Amino acid sequence: MNILALDLGTSSVRGLVLDGDAVPRPGALARRKMTMSVGEDGAATLDGPGYLAALVECLDELAAGGHLDGVGLVAASAQWHSVVALGPDGAPRSPVLTWLDTRPAPLPGASGPADETAFHQRTGTWWHRFYWNMRLPWLRDRLGGGPVRYVGLAEYVFGALLHEAPMSVSQASATGMLDVRTLRWDDEACALAGVRDGELPVLAPAGWRGRLRPDVARRWPALADASWAPPIGDGAASNIGSQCVDENRAAVTVGTSAAVRLVQASPPGVALPPLPDELWRYRMDHERIVTGTAFSGGGNLYAWARRELRLPEGKELEQALARLPHGATPVRADPRLGGDRPPGLASAGSGQLSHLGFNTTAVEIFASLMEALCHQVARGLVKMESTVGHPVEVVLGGGAVAASQWWREAFLTVLAPRPVSYESNPEIGATGAALVAIGRLGGATGLQRVGPIDRPGSPTPAGSDG
Numbered sequence: 001m002n003i004l005a006l007d008l009g010t011s012s013v014r015g016l017v018l019d020g021d022a023v024p025r026p027g028a029l030a031r032r033k034m035t036m037s038v039g040e041d042g043a044a045t046l047d048g049p050g051y052l053a054a055l056v057e058c059l060d061e062l063a064a065g066g067h068l069d070g071v072g073l074v075a076a077s078a079q080w081h082s083v084v085a086l087g088p089d090g091a092p093r094s095p096v097l098t099w100l101d102t103r104p105a106p107l108p109g110a111s112g113p114a115d116e117t118a119f120h121q122r123t124g125t126w127w128h129r130f131y132w133n134m135r136l137p138w139l140r141d142r143l144g145g146g147p148v149r150y151v152g153l154a155e156y157v158f159g160a161l162l163h164e165a166p167m168s169v170s171q172a173s174a175t176g177m178l179d180v181r182t183l184r185w186d187d188e189a190c191a192l193a194g195v196r197d198g199e200l201p202v203l204a205p206a207g208w209r210g211r212l213r214p215d216v217a218r219r220w221p222a223l224a225d226a227s228w229a230p231p232i233g234d235g236a237a238s239n240i241g242s243q244c245v246d247e248n249r250a251a252v253t254v255g256t257s258a259a260v261r262l263v264q265a266s267p268p269g270v271a272l273p274p275l276p277d278e279l280w281r282y283r284m285d286h287e288r289i290v291t292g293t294a295f296s297g298g299g300n301l302y303a304w305a306r307r308e309l310r311l312p313e314g315k316e317l318e319q320a321l322a323r324l325p326h327g328a329t330p331v332r333a334d335p336r337l338g339g340d341r342p343p344g345l346a347s348a349g350s351g352q353l354s355h356l357g358f359n360t361t362a363v364e365i366f367a368s369l370m371e372a373l374c375h376q377v378a379r380g381l382v383k384m385e386s387t388v389g390h391p392v393e394v395v396l397g398g399g400a401v402a403a404s405q406w407w408r409e410a411f412l413t414v415l416a417p418r419p420v421s422y423e424s425n426p427e428i429g430a431t432g433a434a435l436v437a438i439g440r441l442g443g444a445t446g447l448q449r450v451g452p453i454d455r456p457g458s459p460t461p462a463g464s465d466g
Helices: 048-064 116-123 132-143 153-159 169-173 187-193 234-241 299-308 314-322 362-385 399-403 405-415 428-438
Strands: 002-008 012-018 024-033 044-046 071-078 084-086 149-151 249-254 258-265 280-283 288-295 332-334 352-354 393-397 420-423 447-449
Touching: 002 048, 002 153, 002 428, 012 048, 012 428, 024 048, 044 048, 048 153, 071 153, 071 234, 071 428, 084 132, 084 153, 116 187, 132 149, 132 187, 149 153, 169 280, 234 249, 234 258, 234 280, 234 288, 234 428, 249 362, 249 399, 258 362, 288 362, 299 362, 299 399, 314 362, 314 405, 332 362, 352 362, 362 405, 393 399, 393 405, 399 405, 399 420, 405 420
Parallel strands: 002 071, 249 393, 393 420
Antiparallel strands: 002 012, 012 024, 084 149, 249 258, 258 288, 280 288, 332 352, 420 447
């Protein structure tokens, strides 16, 4: 049996086919880039119908190449935190608000949870613009009335293809509306959001599987009998794809943004370990929780700096960076160009650079931004380790760190003395979703130990990946 793995990301939508052991099949990858609409007011949205059309194009491409033949299971990794308002006919009444949208704010007279600590422990989140508990009233106010139903991007896309599209507990946990212990919508969160009957998605039960609608299956006959697993959050999927499946190994993933996360076993109804104020807690599935923290800068910061500083490409940039000792640049950087992820409240445009001089080079500015992000991650990791009481190994993942040996070493330096590896598989999210769907969490491959960089004039160190 082959597996179709979908990755419903912020910057792209991808589909790839893997064999029964979750190993990608050669050439069976289709990808469409997505353009986020970003405004000076903090808007960061995606076009829902355009996103669905891009996914359809990916499936058409895979079908035309014969890659969907033999697919018996469809798994999906989907972006957390998105929300779109639908009308009675299922058509969007709003763009898709992404995690990067900083516009939502409390309505006049609104107040937060009665007990913020208890709310945080139950939902793993805060009353914050990032979550549906604040986003839904703000969005409803902008819509100006009328019947509405709220879903995430994954439910909107799956709703157009499947008989039914309930929300997975993984996706629901990132809305800020779910009690992550009982796996039910939280009463106080629903009251804060002002939701009415029928406005929230139905939650998918354990073991749920979906099927294509007959009219859709006629377009892709090879998928007519395939079962669809509930989507899991992209962060949780990346942990599994990085072989970070228990509390001894944390994933540091640099995708569009950056995050540090730890997976722990936690069946529903079982008391959860205490959660530090600075960390969030979501669900991977009915049996496991994900604890972590995230930052607005990541691959987006890397791409912005390379573009705006007009840096050299590839090997030339790596050689220029290798001439800079880590942490030696005098430039001081605040990498929060996209603002804070919760619980922080800094708005988009909060990034800063200081200690610049006429001798400062573009490469030094770039290095200071990347190292500042490394230090953000290190601080978050220390907080996360406090929940398990011991240091953890770290696995780096994501295209930017996979492409830059210098940045991998920067993480190694900042995270020392922890062992640091990186996952070279560029499709860790989709692969992780497939592994969860087939119940083989430890089946990913591609880990390589991070070693010191090969600096000009020095021999390649033993064990280096360079």
